[in-house]
Amino acid sequence: MPLNYSKWDNLELSDDSDIEGHPNVDKKSLIRWKQRDIHEKREERKLHIAQLKADIACNNVLEPRIKQIAKDVEEKGPTHFSQLVERFKTQPSPEAPPTNAPNQKTYDEMLLSLLLGIWEDAKKQGVDKDSPRLGETLVKGLQNHAVKLAEHQAKLKTELEKEEAEQKKKITSDDLHDGFESHYVPPKPAPPPVKGAVIEPASKGKAKATQFEVINPKGVEAASNTFASTSTADIEEELPELTPSLEAFSHLPLKGYEQSWEFIKAHRDVVVPGASDALLVAAFQAQSEGKAKHARQCVHQSLLLQYCDKLGKDGVSIFFRKMISGDQRATVIFEKDVQDTYNHLVERVRISKAEEKAQPAEQIQLVPENPETKITFNVPDGPPPEKLELEGPGFEDVSMDDVRKALQMRWDVFSAFDPKLQEALKSDSLDEVNKVLGNMRVEDAEEVVKLLDMAGILNFSEGGIRDETGKGGDTDEE
Numbered sequence: 001m002p003l004n005y006s007k008w009d010n011l012e013l014s015d016d017s018d019i020e021g022h023p024n025v026d027k028k029s030l031i032r033w034k035q036r037d038i039h040e041k042r043e044e045r046k047l048h049i050a051q052l053k054a055d056i057a058c059n060n061v062l063e064p065r066i067k068q069i070a071k072d073v074e075e076k077g078p079t080h081f082s083q084l085v086e087r088f089k090t091q092p093s094p095e096a097p098p099t100n101a102p103n104q105k106t107y108d109e110m111l112l113s114l115l116l117g118i119w120e121d122a123k124k125q126g127v128d129k130d131s132p133r134l135g136e137t138l139v140k141g142l143q144n145h146a147v148k149l150a151e152h153q154a155k156l157k158t159e160l161e162k163e164e165a166e167q168k169k170k171i172t173s174d175d176l177h178d179g180f181e182s183h184y185v186p187p188k189p190a191p192p193p194v195k196g197a198v199i200e201p202a203s204k205g206k207a208k209a210t211q212f213e214v215i216n217p218k219g220v221e222a223a224s225n226t227f228a229s230t231s232t233a234d235i236e237e238e239l240p241e242l243t244p245s246l247e248a249f250s251h252l253p254l255k256g257y258e259q260s261w262e263f264i265k266a267h268r269d270v271v272v273p274g275a276s277d278a279l280l281v282a283a284f285q286a287q288s289e290g291k292a293k294h295a296r297q298c299v300h301q302s303l304l305l306q307y308c309d310k311l312g313k314d315g316v317s318i319f320f321r322k323m324i325s326g327d328q329r330a331t332v333i334f335e336k337d338v339q340d341t342y343n344h345l346v347e348r349v350r351i352s353k354a355e356e357k358a359q360p361a362e363q364i365q366l367v368p369e370n371p372e373t374k375i376t377f378n379v380p381d382g383p384p385p386e387k388l389e390l391e392g393p394g395f396e397d398v399s400m401d402d403v404r405k406a407l408q409m410r411w412d413v414f415s416a417f418d419p420k421l422q423e424a425l426k427s428d429s430l431d432e433v434n435k436v437l438g439n440m441r442v443e444d445a446e447e448v449v450k451l452l453d454m455a456g457i458l459n460f461s462e463g464g465i466r467d468e469t470g471k472g473g474d475t476d477e478e
Contacts, residue, residue, distance in 0.1 A: 005428045052160040058097045061107055065145065070142035078134045081115065082416035087447065088112035090454075093223060114145060124328055177329050199431045231288050240278035250279055250298045255335070259325040260304060264316065271316060275303045283342075287349045299342045307334060311456070364445035366458075376424045376459045377433065377452075380411045406456070413455040421448065425457065 073081050095204035105113075120139035127137045242250065245267045252259050264270060283298035308315040322330040366375055384407035414422065424432040437445045452458040 008192055043441065045303060049160065049163050049167065052156055054097060054099055056153065056156050056160065058107075059149060060244065062110060063096075063153065064148050065107070066142060066146045066149065069111070069115075070139055070146060073135065073142065074139045074393065076418070078129070078138060078419055079416055081119075081138050082412075085112065085115050085119075085448075086413065086416060087449070088115070091447075091450075117146070118142060192406050193267045198447070230449065240274045240281060242282050243269065246275055246278055246282075250282055250294070250301055252297065252301065254297060254300050254338075257320055260301070261320040261324065271308065276302045276309070279305070281343055284349065288353070292346075296338075296342050296347065299345060300338050303334070303338055303341060364440070364442055364449060365434045365437060366449070375430050377428050378457050379425050379428070380407070380414055380457075380460055383411045384408055410455040411456060413451050414457060417448070417451075 035446070046084045069084065088108045088111060092106055092112070094106060095108070096104050096106040118138060121141055122134065122137045125137060127133050131137075249263055249267070249270045251262070252263060279298045279302035283302065286292075286298060287295035304319070308319045310316045323334070365397050368375055415424070418436075421433070421436045424436045437448065440448065449458070
């Protein structure tokens with residue numbers, strides 16, 4: 001039987017046997033130049049691949065946000081656009097791409113730059129803030145950018161595939177390793193694979209952690225109290241979240257064992273503590289949002305990782321060897337476990353939604369601290385006049401520019417509000433303003449109250465604002 005040596009064709013060696021040069025040039029120098037050239041090109045490609053991956057990950061965050069902004073502006077009008085600009089300027093989120101680059105911009109800073117650019121383009125088209133075409137122009141600008149970003153993202157992915165394929169053409173010392181487990185140290189081996197893993201019932205209030213419970217092998221009926229009290233409102237920052245790799249892993253098809261195996265080999269960061277928990281949380285969220293297919297995929301991938309973990313040190317390779325080879329007994333046990341766990345999750349989501357409907361909706365209301373306190377609203381009539389004069393004692397050292405800026409800021413804040421809120425504020429009726437705030441989402445109403453206070457539109461004698469929710473809790477904001 002002839003031997004096949006073709007696998008050695010991809011070896012990239014810094015050998016001197018085939019290097020020829022001018023007789024007057026030292027051959028050792030030529031060899032060193034050749035070696036340096038190989039290593040420099042290899043490092044350049046690695047850096048370029050890392051940059052492409054970072055750009056793709058950043059765009060994966062920005063693209064859905066831009067689409068959502070376009071949708072919201074289309075529904076709520078230009079005032080929502082102005083509110084977003086103001087929020088990104090005054091209260092930007094610190095969330096940013098995970099890079100070590102100096103002066104790395106946050107996502108909100110990137111979005112602010114985009115919104116300002118779209119506004120400038122609208123003005124160049126002759127569309128001002130009073131134009132009836134303003135909303136349509138802003139939405140079109142956002143949608144066009146979303147399309148361009150999607151096209152750019154596709155080009156980046158194509159280029160990344162090309163670079164990675166080029167990188168894999170040659171076998172280098174970077175490709176040498178001791179086996180699958182060389183970069184992952186699993187926890188101490190536990191008992192054989194459990195029949196289902198679910199979120200442990202949390203105490204009333206926010207869920208603080210998740211843990212696994214072994215379900216009775218006879219069926220999930222023995223775990224009737226699992227997933228208790230877990231709802232979309234409970235899923236806070238304390239619970240594990242999907243990383244970009246886990247997000248992609250969660251969308252792999254059911255029973256696609258070969259695809260999952262190849263993905264894990266290329267992304268070792270999905271086989272880490274907490275990954276299975278994050279997938280279960282994602283499954284609950286997806287099912288709550290009506291995304292049953294994705295919820296089932298998340299459950300499938302979560303249990304897949306749990307089985308790999310429970311099979312010990314070589315659990316990953318053992319699990320996939322059994323599933324890919326078509327081991328009937330192993331396949332039936334695992335797939336039944338996935339179905340049972342998913343059915344139980346569906347029931348817990350149904351119960352959770354019923355509990356949420358039974359609870360009164362939260363509201364933000366402005367309430368005086370005591371009966372003597374009166375809340376009023378100092379509504380501006382318009383932007384500051386061109387000729388502004390300050391009279392009376394105490395204004396000698398006050399800068400006219402500072403006063404003009406404060407008045408302009410108050411007008412900008414007011415004019416950015418929804419027309420219904422503007423009318424309520426003009427009426428100077430606390431009941432009317434609270435009625436508008438009560439119809440808002442809690443987060444939006446909180447933002448409005450902060451802007452009213454910051455712009456000096458909200459007046460109250462003792463400086464206290466009480467936040468009354470439907471749950472009866474009072475919170476003071478300073």
